[in-house]
Amino acid sequence: ALQTKTFEGVLPSQGKGLRYTLTVKIQEKSDAGKYDLLRTYIEGNEGKDLTYVSRGTVKTIHGTTADKEAIVWELTPEKNKEISYYQVLGDSVVMLSQKMNKTPDWKKYILTLKK
Secondary structure, X not given: OEEEEEEEEEEOOOOOOEEEEEEEEEEOOOOEEXXXXXXXXXXXXXXXXXXXXXXXXXEEXXXXXXOOOOEEEEEEEOOOOOOEEEEEEOOEEEEOOOOOOOOOOHHHOEEEEOO
């Protein structure tokens, strides 16, 4: 069965912040899937929200240098090759650095599962 999960959070950015809405669709017992990411600059365009959409593939990585037990999603966009990494922590995901590490202020970069 296809599992769809949506995570959301407001991350630090210029102005009022950057709302991330990440929807991941992964087949059960599979390490591959698709994602949609909406990045909304809150009131970023003359007081109106400005949203960028990116879509692509998700690959699940098991274990990182820092944490052998980690489950990490590698997001590869269709349009450019700017790969991003998110570590799955139960009902939330944390944005990681390009080297798949948590940043010192990682608690500001958490997206939470929408119920």
